[in-house]
Amino acid sequence: MRKLFFAFTVFLINVSVAFAAIYEVKPGTPMDTIAEVPWATLQPGDTVLIHWRASAYKEKWVICRQGTAELPITVRGVAGPNGELPVIDGNGAVTPLNLNFPSEARGVIKIGSANTPADTMPRYIVIENLDIRSAHPDYQFTDDSGNTMAYSSAASSIYVEKGENITVRNCKLHDSANGFFVASSDETVSRNILVEGNYILGNGIVGSGFQHNNYTAAIGITFQYNRFGPMRAGAGGNALKDRSAGLVVRYNWIESGNRQLDLVDGEDSSQIRNAPEYRKTLVYGNLLIEPDGAGNSQIAHYGGDSGSVANYRKGTLYFYNNTVVSTRAGNTTIFRLSSNDENCDARNNIFYNTAAGANLAIMDDTGALTISHNWMKSGWRTSHGTPTGTLNNNGTSVLGNSPGFVNEAGHDFKLLSTSAAVNAGTALNAAVLPTDNVVRHYVKHQSSEARPVSGAFDIGAYEFSAVAPVQIITLNLPDGRRGRVYSQSLSATGGSGNYVWSVSTGNLPAGLRLDPAAGRIWGKGVARGTWNFTITAQDGQNAAAVATQSFTVNVRFY
Numbered sequence: 001m002r003k004l005f006f007a008f009t010v011f012l013i014n015v016s017v018a019f020a021a022i023y024e025v026k027p028g029t030p031m032d033t034i035a036e037v038p039w040a041t042l043q044p045g046d047t048v049l050i051h052w053r054a055s056a057y058k059e060k061w062v063i064c065r066q067g068t069a070e071l072p073i074t075v076r077g078v079a080g081p082n083g084e085l086p087v088i089d090g091n092g093a094v095t096p097l098n099l100n101f102p103s104e105a106r107g108v109i110k111i112g113s114a115n116t117p118a119d120t121m122p123r124y125i126v127i128e129n130l131d132i133r134s135a136h137p138d139y140q141f142t143d144d145s146g147n148t149m150a151y152s153s154a155a156s157s158i159y160v161e162k163g164e165n166i167t168v169r170n171c172k173l174h175d176s177a178n179g180f181f182v183a184s185s186d187e188t189v190s191r192n193i194l195v196e197g198n199y200i201l202g203n204g205i206v207g208s209g210f211q212h213n214n215y216t217a218a219i220g221i222t223f224q225y226n227r228f229g230p231m232r233a234g235a236g237g238n239a240l241k242d243r244s245a246g247l248v249v250r251y252n253w254i255e256s257g258n259r260q261l262d263l264v265d266g267e268d269s270s271q272i273r274n275a276p277e278y279r280k281t282l283v284y285g286n287l288l289i290e291p292d293g294a295g296n297s298q299i300a301h302y303g304g305d306s307g308s309v310a311n312y313r314k315g316t317l318y319f320y321n322n323t324v325v326s327t328r329a330g331n332t333t334i335f336r337l338s339s340n341d342e343n344c345d346a347r348n349n350i351f352y353n354t355a356a357g358a359n360l361a362i363m364d365d366t367g368a369l370t371i372s373h374n375w376m377k378s379g380w381r382t383s384h385g386t387p388t389g390t391l392n393n394n395g396t397s398v399l400g401n402s403p404g405f406v407n408e409a410g411h412d413f414k415l416l417s418t419s420a421a422v423n424a425g426t427a428l429n430a431a432v433l434p435t436d437n438v439v440r441h442y443v444k445h446q447s448s449e450a451r452p453v454s455g456a457f458d459i460g461a462y463e464f465s466a467v468a469p470v471q472i473i474t475l476n477l478p479d480g481r482r483g484r485v486y487s488q489s490l491s492a493t494g495g496s497g498n499y500v501w502s503v504s505t506g507n508l509p510a511g512l513r514l515d516p517a518a519g520r521i522w523g524k525g526v527a528r529g530t531w532n533f534t535i536t537a538q539d540g541q542n543a544a545a546v547a548t549q550s551f552t553v554n555v556r557f558y
Contacts, residue, residue, distance in 0.1 A: 020045025020071060026078075027053045034059040034088075035096035040117035045071035050130065052080035056089035060141060062101040064114035067124035069165070075109075077129035077171075085172060090151065091134040094142040103161060104143045105152040107181070108135045112161025121164060121188075128169040132157040135176040137205065153205060156181035156215070160190055167194045170446065173213075174202040175232075182216040184243075184269040190218040197225045197446045204235025209258060212237035217266055219275050220246040227445045230256040236295060238262040243269075246277030251285040251442045251461075258295030260288045264338070265304030265311045279315025282436050283322065285451075285461050287413060290326035297331050298364060299324055303338025314341040318429060319349065321438045323403075323413050323461040326353040331384050332360050337367020340389055347372040348425040348438075350403050350413075350460040351380070363387060372396050373426040375403050375459045398424050398459065411444075415464040422464045425457030450544040468494035472537050472549040479554040480525045486512055490519040492547060495539035504548060506533030509555045525555035 023037045025048065031037070034057055037048050042065040050057070067073035077086040090108035101114035109132060111122050135155035143149050156178035160166055163182075173179035179200040184190050193216065200213045213228050221244045228239040239257030240249065243266045254260045263281055266272030281302065288299055300319065304312030317337075326332040332353045335344055346362075346369065353360045357379025363369045365385060370392040378399045382391050404419030406412040415421055428437065440448045441462050452465035472492045480486040486509075492499050501519040508514060511526035519537070532552050539545035 019043075020047070022047045022049060024049045024051065026051040033057075034061060035094070039063065039096070039099060042073050044068045044073065044124070047074045047076060049076055049078050050086045051078040052084050052086040056087035058089050058091070058093045060088075060090055060093040060095050060104070060108045062099055062110045062112070062114050063125055064101065064112060064117050064120060064122050066120060066122060069124060072124040072126050074126040074128070075130070076126070079129065085129055085131040087131045087133065089134050090141060090157070090176070091139040092141065095144040097144055097146070100144050103159070104141070105149055106135075106154060106161070107156050107159025108132050108176070109157070110159045110161060111163045111166060112159070121162060122166070123163070124165045125163060126167045126169065127158065127171065128167070129171065131172040133173075133175040135159075137177060151177065153177055153208075153211065154181070160193070162188045162190055163193075164191045166190070166192070167196070168198060169194075170197040172199045174200070176203050177205055177211040178215045179203040179213045180216065182218050182221070184217040184219075184266070184272055186268070186270045189269055189271040191220050193218045193221040195221070195223045195226060199227045199229065199446060201229025202232050204232040204237040206232065206234035207236070209236035211235065212239070212241040212262075213257065214240045214242070216241075217243035217269060217272060219244065219272055219277065222248040222250070224248075224251050225442065225446055225448045226252045228252065228254040228257070230294070243267060243272065245272045245275035247281045248436065249283045249286060250436070251440050251448050253287045253289070253442055253445060255289040256291055256294045259298055259301050260290065261300040262305075263300070263302045263313070263317070265306050265308070265313060267306040267308065267311060273311055278313060280431070281313065281315065281317045282432060283317065284320045284436065285438050285441055286322045287442055287461055288322060288324045289411075290324070290328060290332060292327050292329050297328060298333045298336045299326070300334065301336045301338070302344060303342040303367070305338070309339055312338050312342065314339070315343065316431075317342070317344040318432050318436075319344055319346045320428060320432070321348045321425070321457070321459075321461055323350045324352065325413065328353065328359070329355060330359060333364050333384060334362050335367070335369060336364040337369065337389060340366045340368065342367045344369045345429050346370065346374060347428070348374065348457055348459050350375045350421060351377070352403050353377055363389060363391060365389060368392070373424060373459060374398070375400065375421045375424070377401070396426070403460065413460070414462045415458060415460065417464060417466060419464065421459035423456040423458060425459045427457070450542050452542055467496070470495040470499070470537055470539050470545045470547040472535065472547045474549065477521070477551050477553050479556060480509060480512075481556055482525045482528055485524055487520065487522045490521070490535060490537070492519070492537040494547075495545045496541040498540035499537040500540050502536050502538070504534045504536040507531060508533055509553055528555055528557055530554050
């Protein structure tokens with residue numbers, strides 16, 4: 001019976017996949033506008049492909065439908081000939097007349113409440129590979145009734161009014177009041193948001209500090225592999241402002257802003273404040289860049305800003321293996337903890353400022369900060385004022401004048417072999433393991449790769465490794481004969497010396513097999529002919545370290 005149930009389930013999934021639709025918005029075809037997509041009736045597994053064109057799509061819409069974990073609803077840009085992302089421009093955009101939804105002035109793409117389509121909790125939505133811009137009060141749009149309206153001061157490129165299991169990937173979000181916005185309330189909370197590989201920059205309102213490159217409130221939200229660039233010139237918002245429970249910020253490049261990180265209380269949602277995850281915040285493996293004159297001199301603010309101190313996070317900020325670089329001519333402060341009920345465990349971080357060591361302070365005033373095995377400028381101080389909080393320092397800081405970056409001026413913050421930060425880290429807090437171990441590092445830009453395993457943890461966002469790259473040193477393979485035993489071993493060098501072998505393109509001659517552990521091709525050829533294939537050797541201890549080699553083998557009759 002169990003086997004029958006499993007088979008029936010697989011059958012249903014396959015049937016659903018078979019009926020999922022692909023809608024292609026493409027110049028020169030009958031569906032050449034985004035408005036022609038049936039947004040009100042999208043089904044699980046449906047995919048909307050928006051092809052690049054030389055001019056921007058000046059259209060805006062709502063997504064208020066449900067996919068599933070196996071069959072998400074996907075909106076995907078198809079890049080142009082030089083990798084250009086399709087542009088969705090909110091300035092002068094038009095909403096399709098067959099959609100009707102509130103809060104049109106809040107975004108170019110909205111996920112959430114609607115009248116048409118019928119209202120629901122949007123679930124399992126993916127938006128990827130789009131350049132979405134210009135939801136700003138300086139700009140106007142045409143709503144679903146044909147009226148001309150201005151965007152609100154809280155508008156964003158993507159506005160999630162409510163949603164669950166939402167992924168935004170490899171998008172450029174810019175020229176808006178807020179780049180990315182996720183809302184929650186006491187009644188309705190957004191959940192399980194993944195923001196990865198995006199470029200978010202140039203947002204905000206001149207003279208205001210209430211709009212940000214990112215402004216989010218959810219239960220369960222992860223930021224990874226993103227690049228956060230400077231705000232709009234003259235805007236005073238933060239790079240990443242968040243009011244969530246279960247926040248993870250890892251392997252990002254976060255540059256400029258009033259603060260790089262403003263992680264405060266969930267003031268609009270009791271559901272967020274009451275979630276167990278509210279008391280645990282994780283920030284690791286990031287590059288945090290503070291240019292001279294960029295707003296507030298504090299890098300990370302943790303706790304709250306609503307003034308309702310009882311609602312502050314009052315948990316622990318786990319802050320580890322980050323590289324913080326400040327080029328401020330004046331003072332830099334790493335942490336502001338909002339009250340003495342806020343805790344921070346900071347270990348294995350590089351805290352580097354180009355000014356004198358005395359210009360670097362580790363904390364502002366209140367809070368309980370524990371530091372261990374961080375690299376800091378000689379002469380650093382606890383605070384630039386008179387702190388009322390507590391600094392727990394176990395004396396393991398590594399001090400110096402420079403961390404030993406590969407190319408500081410060129411923003412290559414990997415470590416030289418001579419850096420004092422190499423092998424100078426310590427084990428992570430057990431509370432973050434194993435789920436939030438440091439296993440990757442950021443790759444410029446908007447990507448990542450496996451972090452090498454090389455002795456003790458290095459301090460900072462990167463691990464130095466002198467291991468040679470993986471190379472396949474077998475360059476040719478002999479031909480074979482039909483019906484005769486064939487056995488040839490492949491060889492590689494570099495990496496850990498332990499490889500996983502595979503055929504990545506093409507096929508081995510019929511009758512031959514590849515042993516993935518030993519790298520041996522063996523068997524008996526059963527047919528004459530010429531076979532072209534590519535072999536890949538992957539380091540068994542570092543999945544990002546791979547090498548490939550192409551081969552041609554002829555199987556002859558005799």
